[in-house]
Amino acid sequence: MLKTIRDWLITIFEAILLTILLILFVAQSFLVEGYSMEPTLHNGERVLVEKLSYRLRKPKRGEIVIIQNPLQKKEKYIKRIFNFNKIP
Structure with a gap:
């Protein structure tokens, strides 16, 4: 019984x-x-966002991101993402 509860x-x-x-690391x-x-x-819609892509590469124009x-x-x-401004 205790083994079952512990398991x-x-x-x-x-x-x-x-x-x-x-x-924390994969999706949210x-x-x-x-x-x-x-x-x-659309307003009220729930989206699943994966988090790995931008750890491996920079976002591209046209992609949807969470900031x-x-x-x-x-x-x-x-x-x-519409355009990247160059920051000095």
Whole structure:
């Protein structure tokens, strides 16, 4: 009986750990709030964003990205890359 409970607790712990690692490094779900990305993405739509691509390469023009507001860390925006400005 104790072995079964222990096995269940280990399985639950492993599942929680795997979920945390997936969210931090692989993919995360985001809710679209607003109408600026229509007709591609609609207000209230949930999107799954993979996080590995931009660790391996720079984003390309036309791709949709999630960016973080540097002044308010909890605020994120979903935008399409239109142009890269050269920063001195």
